[in-house]
Amino acid sequence: MSAMKARVFVTLKNGVLDPQGKAIGHALSGLGFEGIGEVRQGKLIEIELSERDAAKARAGLTEMCEKLLANTIIEKYEIELKG
C-alpha cells in the first residue's frame, strides 16, 4: 500500500531548444486559438511511495531525479508530494 503519492515535473531548462513545444504552439495558432505565446513541453511522472516520512520521501525523490528521472544538463525538475 502506498503511503504517499509524488508527482515529478521534468521540463527543459530555459535556453534549451524545445522544437516540440514550438510545433505545438504553431498547431494551436493554426486551430484559431489566439494569443499563444511560447509553448514548452515537459513530462509528468507519478510515483507511489510506501515511505510515510515526507522529508525522507522528498530526499529519496530528489535522488531519483538526479540519478535518472531528469538529465540536469538540459532539464530541471519539481517535486509535488501528497500524503
Add this chain to the structure above:
Amino acid sequence: MKSAVVVFPASNCDRDAAVALEQMTGTKPHIVWHADSEVPDVDLIVLPGGFAYGDYLRCGAMASQSRVMRDVKAKAEKGVAVLGICNGFQVLTESHMLPGALIRNAGLKFVCRRVAMTVEETQNAFTRKYNHGQRVTMPVAHGEGNYFADEETLDRLEGEGRVVFRYVDGDNPNGAARNIAGILNEKRNVLGLMPHPERVCDPLLGGTDGRALFESLIEALT
C-alpha cells in the same frame, strides 16, 4: 585487436558494427548482452546504434543504468577504448562518460541521409589514419542528435582538441551546437559520434570513409 559489441534491448546496429569489425580486424567481436555483468578482456568496446530500451524516458537514459555499463565505465577508466555510435553516443552522454546531451533535432524530423563532415582532430586512437581537416561522408539516421552543452563546456571541448568530427557548414542535420558531430572524453579513449562509420566500410554499401576509423583503432590498439 580484440573487440566487443554491447547489445541492449532494441539496439539495431549491433550487427552492422559486428560485421564491420570482423571485416576490418579479421576477428569476430564478442557480443555482450546488456544484463551481463562483465565485458570480456578486449581493446575496444562498441556501443552500437539503435533505440536501447525503446528510448524510454530519454534516449540512452535506461541503457546508462544497465548492469553492463558499470563494467564499460570501469574499463574505460582503465584506458580501454570505447566507441559510441549514434544511440551509443547518447548512452555515453547519459552515463556522463562524455559531456553534454543529445536533444531532439532542431527540425523535429528524423534525419536519414549522408552528411559531410571534417575530421578536426587526428591526435587520438580513433582518427589517426585520417588527414587533419579531411572531408568525409557518412550516413546519419537519428531523431535526437542535436548536441547540446553549455558555452563553457563547448569552449573547453574545442580548446582541448576534443571535437573530432564537425558537420560541414550548411550540412548540419540536427542543429548541433558548433556543428559538433563527434567528441572525445578528457582521456581521449572514449569517442561518441552521431554518424555511422560502420556503415561505410564496404564499397558495396556506397562508401568507405569509415574504414580509416577502424584502421586507426587497429594501428593504435594492436
